[in-house]
């Protein structure tokens with residue numbers, strides 16, 4: 001009761017009061033049928049296009065240049081004639097992308113959590129921010145996580161958290177009390193901190209573990225290896241980083257809870273979430289319109305390509321056909337759970353997270369990240385390509401890692417990257433997270449895609 005009052009105060013202080021109807025609206029969308037959801041998405045798409053054309057100078061100019069004007073007969077098929085939005089465009093044209101209908105005090109400045117390149121800032125209208133909070137609570141409700149549930153947040157973006165090591169002050173204590181959460185910062189996690197985190201979790205008894213899967217896995221391994229008293233939770237929500245199936249199994253075993261993977265970004269909020277069947281992400285189709293783009297055209301259902309988003313909620317700065325650099329495909333079949341929401345499959349890492357073979361072919365980051373799944377003495381791995389014919393593999397290993405294991409590791413990497421690439425194993429005490437995003441980067445590629453040789457083209 002007291003905590004609920006504190007939560008309302010915190011919502012008001014964060015200017016986030018009013019999210020509850022949006023949670024209700026999201027849960028109601030789960031009871032609609034597919035046809036009416038699809039019709040509704042078309043209406044929402046038309047509305048944001050009209051709004052963008054009328055109030056955002058960037059879109060007006062760009063669409064006038066190709067002779068396009070939104071009309072009442074517009075359908076989602078017609079979206080394909082519109083140009084894509086890229087991070088470069090957002091950076092260069094931010095002021096003209098913003099809707100003229102919004103006052104500056106109605107807009108929140110936010111930053112992309114991009115792991116590569118320069119970080120981009122953008123605006124989110126405040127009503128949209130509240131809406132997203134409510135809808136996300138709706139998704140979490142489906143995983144059994146409701147406001148008031150005790151959550152341990154394992155988070156790495158220092159801007160979102162009080163700096164580690166700062167003394168507990170009253171404001172911070174109130175925030176943690178009101179939101180029923182214990183915050184564990186994972187930007188650095190050494191043994192001393194892990195021991196401290198374990199003690200805090202024992203006292204706090206979280207029902208939900210929430211955050212970066214690599215960091216939660218790291219904590220789980222530490223608890224296991226040190227033989228510490230187990231921490232058991234009902235639910236684990238994985239977000240912000242790619243979750244591998246090996247990690248999912250490990251987390252379920254160590255913490256006992258059911259793992260739910262979320263696909264959220266700073267720009268578009270929660271694009272998708274897992275249902276209890278865990279076979280892909282259900283897309284929140286009242287919030288985003290998803291297209292899969294392959295070779296510049298819209299892919300067929302089941303065909304993989306780049307996930308491209310038209311945001312249906314952020315009227316302050318419309319994002320129309322925005323390229324995410326994430327890969328996936330739309331499932332041709334509805335989910336067996338009975339949800340009417342479409343399903344996004346095979347979310348396979350970001351476009352930049354890949355390695356280029358010298359012949360110009362690509363190795364997906366996801367396959368590399370999973371390559372050492374069977375070698376238990378490898379704790380963490382990171383693949384860095386600085387030159388076309390060389391790959392540095394940074395490994396954090398346990399005492400069980402021998403020269404034989406190293407040979408085996410090289411052999412497995414070679415199978416993926418081919419014989420033309422030199423593979424350098426570098427054992428390190430730890431792998432630093434990206435300082436801007438707080439995310440753990442499995443694959444970093446610093447070379448551009450080489451031209452394919454003619455012989456390769458013929459083979460392909």
Ligand SMILES: [Zn+2]
Nearest residue numbers: 275335337339
């Ligand atoms: Zn489902």
